[in-house]
Amino acid sequence: MSTLSKYLLEKYLKNFVIVLISLEIFFVGIDYLQNFKNIPESANLQLLYILYNAFFTLTLALPLSIVFAWIVTLVVFIKNNEFVAFNALGASRKDILSPIVFSALTLIFTLITLQTTPLAYSYDQKKKILDNEYFSSTKNDIFLKFDDYFVYFKKLLPLEQKAEDVHVFKIKDNELVETIIAKTGKFKDDKWEINDVKIVQKPSIIDINNSKLDIGYIDSLTILEGFKPKILNNVYENKSEYSLFDAISAWMILSKQEINTQKIRSIIYNQLFIPFFIFPILFLIYAYSSLNSRFFNLGKFVSSSVFGTLVVWGVFFMLYKLTNSGAIIPELSIILPLFMWFLFSTYFYFKKLRA
Template identity: 60%
Template sequence: MNLLTKYLLTKYLKSFIIVFISLELFFVGIDFLQNFRAIPNSANLQLLYLLYNAFFTLTLTLPLSLVFGWILTLIIFVKNNEFVAFLSLGTKPKAIYMPTILTSLALLITLIVLQSTPLAYAYEQKVKIMDGEYFTNTKTDIFLKYDNYFVYFKKLYPLEKRAEEIHIFKIKNEDIVETIVAKKAYFQNNKWYVLDAKVTKKPEVLDWNSSKIVVTDEKFLNTLEGFKPKILDTVYESTSNFSIVDAVYALVLLNSQNVNTQTIRASLYYQLFTPFFILPVIMIIFSFASINSRFFNIGQFSSLSVFFTLTIWGLFFMLHKFSKGGIVIPEIAIILPLLLWFLISYIIFKKRENSY
């Protein structure tokens, strides 16, 4: 790393950290003040609420802070005539913006990695704290199809990986051939272990003289391999967010069941690809920055840059909501506009780059 790159990164990271902390404090603080009466009167739960909310807003504040920090850095460079000094010394524009692009890329990848962890469910956790349900995570009356089974859970405890009042119906040739009824079941080793189950089997071929229903009591049996409790929880709640790992798993699972996966695909694409929209934004803002401070209108440049960034972000956020709501398929609502945005940005940047 040469001296110029170190200097550029130092300036940019200082601006980024200032903007990032400011945005986090603003969003978290406003939310805390708005919901203060609904949060339990417990210091531990209030601290957890702040931490969960801080990570939830991270998906918004980090990308925006990367751009706003770059705007602030450019303003400082132009105002102090550092920008024109860099170019006068023979520095190519690419050497100025590439350290910022690579740093932003690394931070966005870090954000995506964090969204592959349980922290992706930060919003759900903070809502549970407000509703007084942080320690009792329960879903009721869940009925779903899995492979050749229809499964009903009276109560599901996703965090504890257990269920109560279970009814499992095995289907063959559109006919029920077996039922499993039990009071309790636990998820371990990627399987559901059913306790004290009553198993009823119906003969496949009905004969008046020999056919009979076989009823047995099983103290312990396993079934529904791979049917994870958290997947059950998030699939059941159509408005739930997914971690990237759970989204991929749910996508594979529901595809095998021929179930509509549009909501999951929309959530997955938004988490994996949409944050990268800021990289073209950074390059376009750089291309429109003035070299000479004498002809540089700081107010106009900063306001237009912020407005431009928020407009692009709002557009992708709106498309995400459309795809998640089932209005437009995710590939057209998210992937296609993102590819077009990169292409259009590249054309604009190349035209502006020739002016340096």
């Protein structure tokens, strides 16, 4: 790594940390003050609330901090005439932008990696604290379809990965042919193992004189392969909080059941692709900056850069919310606008450089 790259990274990352901490304190502080009366008096729960809220805010603040830190860094370089020195030393656009883009990519991929962990459910956890349900994870009366089966859970405990009073109904040619009843069930080895099972089968040929139900008992049976307790809970409650891995698993499972996966796809696209909207902004801000401040309006540059960043971020945030509500399919409302944004910004970037 060259001396210039080290210098740029040092200045940029320092500004990034300052901006990120400032945004985190601002967002978390505002939220805490708004919900102060509803937060339990327990110091442990208050600390957990702040930590969960901090990570939830991180998904919003980190991409913005990447851009705002770049704006601050450019302003400092322009005011101190450091850009003039960089160009005098023979530094190209690639030499200046490469360290910033590399660090931004690293930060975005770190954010995506965190979205694969249980921290992705931070909003759900902080809401539980507000609703005094943090230590209660029981869900009752869950009914869903899986392949040729309809499954009913009287009680589901997602955190313990257990279920009680399980009923499984097998449907063939629109007729009920088999009923499986179990007292308990546990999720292990990527499938549900139900215990103390009673199986009731309907005869294939109905005869009033000879037909009878075939009733049998077995110790255990495996069902619902790949249907994780968290996925069961989220699908049942129609939630929008999934870790990336759980969202992909839910997408694959629900697609096989021919169930609408629009909301799941929007969550995946939001976590995987939308954070990359910042990269065109980084290039455009650099293209519209100046070597020195003598004939350059820094105030206008900063205000327009910040405003433009917030507008673009707001548009993608709005599109995600509309998609998540089921109003638009995610490929048209997320993927296509993101692709168009990259094309649009690329055109203006090279147009500005040629000017």
